[in-house]
Amino acid sequence: MFNNFKIRHIYVFSIKKSLMEKNLVLIGMMGSGKSTIGKIVASKLKLNFVDVDKKIESLSGLKISEIFKKKGEIFFRKFEEEVSINVLKSECKIVALGGGAFLNDNIRNALRSKNISIWLKWNSQLLISRIINSKTRPIVNKLSEKELIKLIENRSKIYSKADYKINCDKLDKNEITKKILDIYKNEKNISKNTQ
């Protein structure tokens, strides 16, 4: 009797733990709403939210645009790798990665365990209209519209390696959030059934 009780409790605890261990990681281009949607999802699931760009800014004491200007993109990418991998190692939260982070093999490898990646996919024109006048995104400032389209096409091949893709074009914020919550529920069930 006591043993049964104990086993049941260990079982329940291990299900909870394995669900809680996973992070939901939002990926995609600049302007795809990773931070905005990530915050909403986190508050619905009562989980912490980490915006990796914000973390980079608070750790370095510099805005992303200042890091690019003062130290260059290579330095930024190295720092981004370090911070992203650290964030992905800890558990149980919603993460918004920077738009270029998923292109880095080491970050993608770090994502493999304990993380569920979701690509917020939008059509190029919509993304460009959102970011073209951005003063805070150094990558946008140095590219023409044509080059940005090419960048989105090239990156999309890598983004498509994410565990899930959401076609966001016809969806509003609430519908995107709902899709992410459905993915979370689905992963919960998978996790329950494989215990």
Ligand code: S3P
């Ligand atoms: C970048 C995207 C930015 C930021 C940096 C580089 C990129 O993040 O990391 O400006 O290469 O796409 P957001 O996607 O959050 O804007």
